[in-house]
Amino acid sequence: MTITDHVHSVSAFCAATAADAFAFVADASRLGEWALGCWNTVESSAGVVEGTSLFDGGLTYARADPDRSRMIVDFDVGDEPTALVRRITVRVVRGDDIGRPAETSLLVLTGWRTASMDDERWRRLAVAHEAEILLLRHRIEASSG
Secondary structure (H helix, E strand, O other): OOHHOEEEEEEEEEEOOOOHHHHHHHOHHHHHEEEOOOOEEEEOOOOOEEEEEOOOEEEEEEEEEEEEOOOEEEEEOOOOOOOOEEEEEEEEEEHHOOOOOOOOOEEEEEEEOOOOOOHHHHHHHHHHHHHHHHHHHHHHHHHOO
């Protein structure tokens, strides 16, 4: 494996404030609007949502762990609600922190590869993230206007 085989990251500028973007990402019930592996989420148990993978129809469980002060949301994900593993993170960067207008933000979606992921599963995650960052941006922009 090369070093890039361990982490995949994508980003997109968003025409919404960082506060609006963070609020959207931190709401686990909205995960089913943009995460292809956890589509159409419903609450499974306290703090855990259940969704359907658009790839294989299997159930996926996820829990959001937002850190408002750092504008980061970590997602614990798994096939069982009691065996979730932290694998995905979304960071929201204020537009004016990077020389952009204050009413914009940068979204950064990062996933890391677990030892149990074969090459096909890892490729699927990377390709999904390429689409998900666009879905996420559009959903945030539509909801913040």
